[in-house]
Amino acid sequence: MASASFVVTAVGPHCSLQDHGRKGLMRFGVPQSGPMDRTAFAAANLALGNPADAPGLEISRTGISLDCTAGSITVAVAGGGFQVEIDGITHGSWSVTTISAGAKLVIKPGFWGNWCYLAFAGQLQATSWLGSVSTHGPSGLGGGRLVLEQQLTIDHAEIRAQRVGDIPCPVFARPRHNLRVVLGPQEHFFSAATIATLLSQLFALSDAYDRMGVRLTGPSLRPDAKLDMPSQAIVRGSVQVSGDGASTVLLADHQTTGGYPKIATIISGDLDGFVQLRSRQQVTFDEISPEAAIDIARTRHQAQQQYFAALHKAVGRARDPA
DSSP states (O other): OOEEEEEEEEEOTTOEEEOSOOTTOGGGTOOOOOOSSHHHHHHHHHHHTOOTTOOEEEEOTTOEEEEEEEOEEEEEEEEEEEEEEETTEEEOSSEEEEEETTOEEEEEEEEEEEEEEEEESSEEOOOOBTTBOOOOTTTOOSSOBOOTTOEEEEETOOOOGGGOEEOOOOGGGSOOSEEEEEEOSSGGGSOHHHHHHHHHSOEEEEEEEOSSEEEEESSOOOOSSOOOOOOEEOOTTEEEEOTTSOEEEEOTTOOSEESSOEEEEEOHHHHHHHHTOOTTOEEEEEEOOHHHHHHHHHHHHHHHHHHHHHHHHOOSOOOOOO
16 A cells, blocks of 8 residues: 655644544543644545544644655645645645645644644554544643654555645634633632623733643633632633633643633634634633523534535535635
């Protein structure tokens, strides 16, 4: 079977190998990890005709450069509005193309977004940990963080010419500044005035940002009760508040339990758009009921599945002449 090989010639922090993550293990203290932007990750794979959860590369805003050292293979890029170049020729930030030995692929930040994904028409060889290739950033367990001069091998590499073209970027994959939240589960640690502050004031993403979470700057949300709560389970999207009133949104590599109160939880459907915001960009929070959150989740799931189905079937997409 044919294979393709790449070598990493430039890479910044927080670039790693990911798949769908380690589901069902949080009760044992194992974070789920997986892609920061789950929609874009699946889109890159499905546009190639891969399973949605096939292993690929997650690339942070710092970018990456890869030299193709052997073989030919079709690849897909999706995520933020990054700049994609092959031997100096620009390709769309959401696109499928073919690359061959001797070519250089460069992905660097563009006008928007924090994360993008590179998927391969083949089987990316990577270390699995507890049934998943996904890299847990703080420990490095899983497929691992990408490093300079690392060799990447893709077995069963294919050229899928019928897949080459632009990938449509849906509205729900764009950055999201207005975030819908369900209050709690520890909103009783906060005064009515503090909750009103959360729901009426602007906050901004800080530079304290990694795969575990992002600290927000803005008004203090200091708890109005003694922090004597036992350590409790945490979910992705929790807005956790420390004793000094600083708030942090917990993301893909979040810890499984914590002893600080969570004033609110961002609904799952808004998280992919949230992680594509950059440091110092502003957000607002709107409260919705748990029932409304369920309705939104169902509606988004239906729209997302229709989009994914169309991507998976699409062949011969024409490129945008622009």
